[in-house]
Amino acid sequence: MTAESAAAxxxxxxxxxxxSGCSVARAxxxxxxxxxxxxxxxxxxxxxxxxxxxFNDVQLKAQRPQSLLAATDQPQxxxxxxxxxxxxxxxxxxxxDAAKYDPHLDQLGVKFPQLSKQ
Numbered sequence: 259m260t261a262e263s264a265a266a267x268x269x270x271x272x273x274x275x276x277x278s279g280c281s282v283a284r285a286x287x288x289x290x291x292x293x294x295x296x297x298x299x300x301x302x303x304x305x306x307x308x309x310x311x312x313f314n315d316v317q318l319k320a321q322r323p324q325s326l327l328a329a330t331d332q333p334q335x336x337x338x339x340x341x342x343x344x345x346x347x348x349x350x351x352x353x354x355d356a357a358k359y360d361p362h363l364d365q366l367g368v369k370f371p372q373l374s375k376q
């Protein structure tokens with residue numbers, strides 16, 4: 259059993275345990291590959307859509323996002339000025355040169371598989 263399938267099993271058992279009268283929480287082996295559908299919220303797309311709509315349209319209706327930045331705030335570029343002055347010449351060899359290379363990966367020397375035969 260992989261860690262991913264074990265985690266999925268734990269999640270399914272937790273959902274089952276939250277449901278009233280679910281016996282699968284007590285018998286976790288029934289969940290392995292038998293297509294056991296409990297009709298839970300997460301398995302019913304119409305309920306997921308309704309929950310999302312309720313959250314956005316009712317619970318968050320009166321709340322508006324508040325920006326942490328003022329309209330007059332400017333980026334603090336002077337903080338990295340010395341670092342950029344030191345490393346910019348080394349970075350120039352990685353700048354994309356469209357006149358020499360078709361895709362950017364060719365310039366970097368990256369080989370990628372051909373999707374069609376030529």
